[in-house]
Amino acid sequence: MRRPRPTLIAVSTLITVTLTTAPTPANAQRAAPPDQVTALTAHQADGYTTLAWQPVDGATDYQIERTPVDAHNTPTGAPTIVGIWRPNRQINQQAPTFADAGYHPGDTFQWRVRARAGTTEQPYSDPVTATTTAPWGNPATPGEQLRTQWETTHAAQYTSDTDEYAYTTAIDTLSDRVRVVELGRTVHNRPINMLVIGYPTPAATPEAIAATAPVAINCNVHGNEPGDREACLIMARQLAFSTDPRITDLLSHTTVLIVPTINGDGRANNTRGNSTGQDLNRDYSLIRQPETTAYIKMVRDYRPVAGYDGHEFGNTRAGDLPMLPPRHQNVAQPIFDQSQDMIEGHMYAKGAEAGWWACPYGCEGGGNVGLSEETILRNTLGLKNVTNSLLELRSSGGQTRPDEGNTANNRRRKTYSALWTFHQFLDYHRADRADILTSRAESIEIQAANTGRLVFRGSRPIPAHPAPHPGDSPPPLDAPRADLILDNAPCAYKLTDEQYNGARTDGPAGVGTTVAQRIAAHGWKVIKTGDGYYVPLNQPERGLIPLLLDTQGVEKLTDGERVYPTLTGRRNGPLVVSGFTCAANATINGPVTVQTGAALVATATTISGPVSATRAAGVLLADTTVNGPLQITNTTDAISIIDVTIAGPVNLSANTTGTDVPLLAGNTIRGPLNCTANSTAPTNLGIANIVHGPRTSQCAAL
Amino acid sequence: MSHPSRALRLLAVALLLTTAGCTATSTTDAKPPTSTSAPQVTGPLCAALPTGTDPGNPTFLASQPVDEALRWIPTLTTFEAALRTSGTLTDLPTGTGVTILAPSDDAFAATFSEDNWDDLMTHHTDQLRTLLKAHLITGTHSIEDLVADGTATTLDGTTVTLIRTGPTARLADRADTVCADYQATNARIHIINAVLGPLPVTADSTGHRAH
Known part of the structure; x- marks a missing residue:
């Protein structure tokens, strides 16, 4: 609703000027027409020609003319206006360039460029003639000669x-x-x-x-x-x-x-x-x-x-x-x-x-x-x-x-x-x-740190870049609606067996792959404990998980149950983890033992004492400190250790997570790192770990 | 991971080279054997389509089967794909001549939304075939002959009026020929600028869905 007003002001100003003055500075400017375009150059590249020229003061736009010519520079076709360049189309508006394309590559052309002031055409530049770059690849060289x-x-x-x-x-x-x-x-x-x-x-x-x-x-x-x-x-x-x-x-x-x-x-x-x-x-x-x-x-x-x-x-x-x-x-x-x-x-x-x-x-x-x-x-x-x-x-x-x-x-x-x-x-x-x-x-x-709100739909703004289109509106703001924001992110989603493994009809011919298969295709960690399948959020694709598994997801797979942390604040003494335990913003003073079939998921937590998991279902730690050794053996479902500081040796061995790759990424380990006899060698996702001691066996390169 | 045998892969290379060679040969040597059979295409769009000795020029197409000829005309991608995937053309009795009133891609874009068109192409084959038959006439007819007759009956049973309007012909009071009288084996192809048949217009003014 802002726009009509300046237009009205502009019109009334124009009327005033017209009525009250005969020779004005504006008219004087118009009397000196913009000049001929100079310094036209044509640079050849694959399938296009970059034309560049010296800009002309007062030009509204420029017309680019192309004429096919033969080897003797004789026209073989009609001159055609193939481009109209306006100064707002590139970020460096003082050095106009136009990528002329569409012609058959390899043909020879002559180009000229002229400025227009309003619709008044100014003289054409001197012509430039060049043979364009032929389709890539020497026709006589095997491989290069291939064409689509x-x-x-x-x-x-x-x-x-x-x-x-x-x-x-x-x-x-x-x-x-x-x-x-x-x-x-x-x-x-x-x-x-x-x-x-x-x-x-x-x-x-x-x-x-x-x-x-x-x-x-x-x-x-x-x-x-x-x-x-x-x-x-x-x-x-x-x-x-x-x-x-x-x-x-x-x-x-x-x-x-x-x-x-x-x-x-x-x-x-x-x-x-x-x-x-x-x-x-x-x-x-x-x-x-x-x-x-x-x-x-x-x-x-x-x-x-x-x-x-x-x-x-x-x-x-x-x-x-x-x-x-x-x-x-x-x-x-x-x-x-x-x-x-x-x-x-x-x-x-x-x-x-x-x-x-x-x-x-x-x-x-x-x-x-x-x-x-x-x-x-x-x-x-x-x-x-x-x-x-x-x-x-x-x-x-x-x-x-x-x-x-x-x-x-x-x-x-x-x-x-x-x-x-x-x-x-x-x-x-x-x-x-x-x-x-x-x-x-x-x-x-x-x-993986699983902090901050979740948004089910909603975009970051894209600023109206000052160029190449000054004054244009940016793409739609697309801010998240209030009902599509979840301020209190859960620790995990829990799925029933039916939700996880049940037959689906949302694929071709009414047959869909299971949620389990799709989660595996995305590469997310899943932990099965006695009462269901848990998909923790302290994973690299945390932002995508709720969009598919939360009941508020706009295009979701299923209505997973939100699981919130069970362990927060300070806790003293030994901790024995059974079932699915989620620690967030916790301080645990004492040794932690993850029992057979149990799972420990932790973020923003400090554990003072050794952490030991034997035959656990899963261990997923992120943005956490362990003041002591970390020992994970015979895990059955999932292992993910991301951005964790460990003041002691780390040992991952004999874990049987199948094709699910243990993650060990971006950690600081003040001690040796040993990984042996795991069913799949751990990966660091390209984020190197800082390890103060030797790295051995399956983790030698992490 | 597909790793075809080396022999197979070399064969593929050989085939590709052969194909490319054929294309080049046929396009450069596609001059008509005699000037009498050189088709004269007419209409405002003809100059923007392959001409002279360009690959897909009208003289070359005259020697091609009609399904192949349609694939060479760059403004018919929508119509060609619909004819091909619906099998409408192959249903014609063998040896029957056919005249095709072929709406351009622009004509389809102005008629059907992308959703609607995808739906027709994937879920409503019968409707699609009826639509396509509204653009087919038995026998090979030049646009001049069709205009002389004044009406023609398309394969969906509809009678289409044809009148001369200056250099082009107007069909069913809604479409104009934009490049008429392409020839192919046992066929004539007239490119038109609107879609015939009974289906409603569903294209919206914005014309394109988001990525």
């Missing part, structure tokens, strides 16, 4: 499922850097493949790959938004075969995980959802569908530290490349901040150099989009401590690219802008790897 169906058809066709499989198999065969793994199958049994790319070869196992701080790109979740997928397939070829030192350096410092087509059935049908009509980007928390389950298990096993999720977007007024971080308020602050740094700090700055118009998803009247649903991969990944962003490719040419009535032009602009983004994503990871890992470590410790 989209490339060979000049974007008339998208790459089909069978052509994708043949292409990625060929890359796998011809490059030591690439291994194609199948993550799962779609409802209609199409393979969901992932390219695992490292230099000189990718590490052998998911756990070894996780240790390289991998990055993951989900290329195509909505079947009718295939632009990013084609970029992924081209980039896979570049990463597999390029001898550019930048590429080999990137691949020496991470593993790139590319999932070209999670939704092969929807892609084949050109539908948004999968073959059951389910929008998969509303299913990453619930994982009712096999496609999303495959992706979430991949995140559990390969532990990417950063991600991008590719889409296309219909708002014709938006930027070329709307992006958005994980905004759900349960996402730990460092992950939100790191994601924003990637978007605003890196992508906006690099976008201004390359000439792409980046802005937050939801900018320019984008509508009620970009909210806090944890079912959306952007938020799911954030809750899993992954720095990440959504990427949208504006579907149409919109107001800045008037020559995209030609479908091939439109498709090429989208795909090559995605290719630019994904390369920048890798560069950001390379440059900020240490910060990304620090943010991840801090976030895992914050989440």
